Amino acid sequence: MKQKRIIKELCVAYAMELETVQNYIAASVNLDGVRSEVIKKALLADVPTELMHAQQLAGRIKTIGGLVPGSLDLPRGQKSLQPRKDTTDVVSVIKGVIAAEEAAIAQYNKIIKLCDGVDYVTQDMVIGILGGEEDHRREFVGFLREYEKK
Numbered sequence: 001m002k003q004k005r006i007i008k009e010l011c012v013a014y015a016m017e018l019e020t021v022q023n024y025i026a027a028s029v030n031l032d033g034v035r036s037e038v039i040k041k042a043l044l045a046d047v048p049t050e051l052m053h054a055q056q057l058a059g060r061i062k063t064i065g066g067l068v069p070g071s072l073d074l075p076r077g078q079k080s081l082q083p084r085k086d087t088t089d090v091v092s093v094i095k096g097v098i099a100a101e102e103a104a105i106a107q108y109n110k111i112i113k114l115c116d117g118v119d120y121v122t123q124d125m126v127i128g129i130l131g132g133e134e135d136h137r138r139e140f141v142g143f144l145r146e147y148e149k150k
């Protein structure tokens with residue numbers, strides 16, 4: 001029974017990673033202006049990392065008896081990362097990234113707890129991914145500190 005819940009939550013995380021890939025690509029292309037250059041580069045560098053997370057999750061879903069969902073079964077929810085009309089609004093993108101990373105961190109913590117005493121291999125893998133998301137969040141919290149200075 002618990003295995004089924006773990007698979008379900010891994011599929012949610014899988015959808016979140018792929019949505020992150022889509023929105024980071026969009027933001028890394030859409031943003032304009034001198035102040036956006038560092039942010040665009042950071043987002044571009046994160047795309048392969050988030051894609052790798054999705055692939056790790058897919059592999060694990062299969063290994064523990066699940067089926068990797070197709071695109072029509074993937075939920076969407078990153079409202080904070082939708083492209084803005086003002087393509088120089090770097091601060092709102094930074095805040096959107098922090099929100100996305102925080103959502104990922106919450107989802108991975110949930111899976112880690114679910115796996116306790118049940119599935120240590122999934123737990124170990126997800127702990128590794130969680131560490132990466134915490135690094136991403138820290139990087140963008142640092143950007144926000146500077147970009148919000150008047």
Ligand SMILES: [Fe+2]
Binds near residue numbers: 017049050053
């Ligand atoms: Fe990720």
Ligand SMILES: [Fe+2]
Binds near residue numbers: 046101104132133136
């Ligand atoms: Fe991330």
